[in-house]
Amino acid sequence: xxxxxxxxxxxxxxxxxxxxxxxxxxxxxxxxxxxxxxxxxxxxxxxxxxxxxxxxxxxxxxxxxxxxxxxxxxxxxxxxxxxxxxxxxxxxxxxxxxxxxxxxxxxxxxxxxxxxxxxxxxxxxxxxxxxxxxxxxxxxxxxxxxxxxxxxxxxx
Numbered sequence: 001x002x003x004x005x006x007x008x009x010x011x012x013x014x015x016x017x018x019x020x021x022x023x024x025x026x027x028x029x030x031x032x033x034x035x036x037x038x039x040x041x042x043x044x045x046x047x048x049x050x051x052x053x054x055x056x057x058x059x060x061x062x063x064x065x066x067x068x069x070x071x072x073x074x075x076x077x078x079x080x081x082x083x084x085x086x087x088x089x090x091x092x093x094x095x096x097x098x099x100x101x102x103x104x105x106x107x108x109x110x111x112x113x114x115x116x117x118x119x120x121x122x123x124x125x126x127x128x129x130x131x132x133x134x135x136x137x138x139x140x141x142x143x144x145x146x147x148x149x150x151x152x153x154x155x156x
Contacts, residue, residue, distance in 0.1 A: 036061075036093045044085040044145060047106060048072050051119065054098065068095065073120030080146060081106045087143040097135035100128045104139040 036057055042050050051070045059067030074082060084106060093101075099117060103110045109125030111118050118125060130136045 036090075036095060036098055040088065040090045040093060040098075042086055042088045044087050046082060046085060047077075047102065047108070047119070048074065048082070050086055050102060054095070058095070069116040071116050071118045073118065073124070076121035076124055077108070081108060083147050085145040085147075087145070088138075088141060090138070090141075093138060094131075096128075096131055097138050100130050100135045101139040101142050103128060104130075105142040105144050 036054065040057070042053060045053065051072050055067060055070050057067075059065060061067070086102060086105065088101070095117075096112070099110050099119070102108075103119060104127070107122055108119055108127070109122040110120075110128045111125050130139075
């Protein structure tokens with residue numbers, strides 16, 4: 001004889017799961033609108049290295065020590081996107097604006113999920129829409145340097 005779960009119990013579990021997901025989304029959204037640590041200094045870093053710095057800063061800032069889970073989908077990126085060096089010095093920037101600026105500069109897509117920020121090829125992940133004019137201005141301040149070997153390959 002199998003024991004059946006009542007529809008009201010199933011509904012209660014579903015409501016609980018929805019509330020948990022809503023809390024996770026709100027927590028992620030709140031973190032993304034918070035500023036990055038003061039004196040952000042990304043000096044000639046690749047996108048992977050820059051995201052390592054942002055991940056570390058987010059963890060240091062988070063009272064719970066969780067930070068942000070940032071995934072860079074490197075397998076779909078062009079060599080120029082992987083090897084370009086980015087530089088940015090700012091005193092205080094919301095994470096969402098920072099992700100927009102760095103991804104915009106490299107032509108990358110980015111999406112915010114409940115459990116992670118995913119960065120990858122714009123062919124697979126849509127590019128972000130800037131939340132504010134500050135985000136657009138920030139993208140203009142990101143300096144980008146390309147390795148000499150990539151420039152010579154591009155000229156061929």
